Amino acid sequence: MNGRNEKKRGILRRACCLLLCLGLFLSQESLALAKSSGTSQKQDDKAAVFNVTDQMLDKAAEIGRANTPGIMYVSLSGTEQMQAVRIRLGCKWISNNCRGEDPLQISLQTTIGHMTLDEEVQQRLTAQSLEDDILEFFLAKVAMSRKQRALYGKNAEMWQLTCSVGGEKVSGLWKGKEWISARLAVEPTPGVSRRAAVIKDDGTLVEIWGHDPDYTKEISSSRNAYSLTTDTFGTIVLLDAAQNFRAVQNRAGAVNRAEQTVIKAKAVGKRGAIQVSWKKPEVSVDGYQVYASSKKNGKWKKIKTTSARSFRQTGLTAGSRRYYKVRGYKHIGDVKCYTKWSAKVTAAAR
16 A cells, blocks of 8 residues: 555655646746847836837737738737736837828737727827837726716726827817727626727716627637727726616716815804814715814724714813814715815814
């Protein structure tokens, strides 16, 4: 019996050695592929950064003109675990090679999504660029908060698509004339149709063209492609098409208006007490929260939730000073949102 156990242990040791050697071999092969891909990949704010070289663009253009007239594919390696990518290209190369009689669309392909730029978009983005300026795209899947889930729905996905030229942010393209086409690697949700929208600065939604995932086409082994077209950069939300879009749009705008509202408060010392009051805000709220601190930069404690617009803290000794701040709260659908805090106000009891 001991001989058999020893034999089994020997077999296991040899198997482990073989797996270790295979792992080292695969690591070396992956490193070699990364070095020969023409890009440098590193981590930057949890995003994989691809610095696409002119040599790689030359090769992609050569293959594109030979095999896929009108478009060149720039394939960027990476893992399926990536949640964000930052892609940088030289503006000079685009200006010199993507115009004229034989222009090429550039398709940037990663494991989390693809972006395609046609000739007009390339010209728009590089028209005012300097010779050494960099065109940068940032694409990321955004983790949604509980409030965002309540606002946009449990099946929603949120993405960030931004662009900059020479470090200057680009907010959008020529409305109705120029678009960027993107294919996002969405989570498989058979039976759920989606519609795409851009979230504006004021919280409202602007619907953009989108196409339900084709589950026969994959960006990676576990993600399907959702196609959309946008002329605006920023935050994109993919909504469950079964929802009432206008209702979601109105709710999102109402939440943003409430969150941008400022409460104006004041405090007055009374005999053995301090009276805190505030003006009615521009946006109606359901109630208010009053926080207090015994020190200017001390710890805040909630001392009152009320629907009134004033509160008196009693039982204070003469000369004792308190600091206060107030905010409103409002329920909009399943979302509970808060106004901005009032400025800190202070008074001393008499």
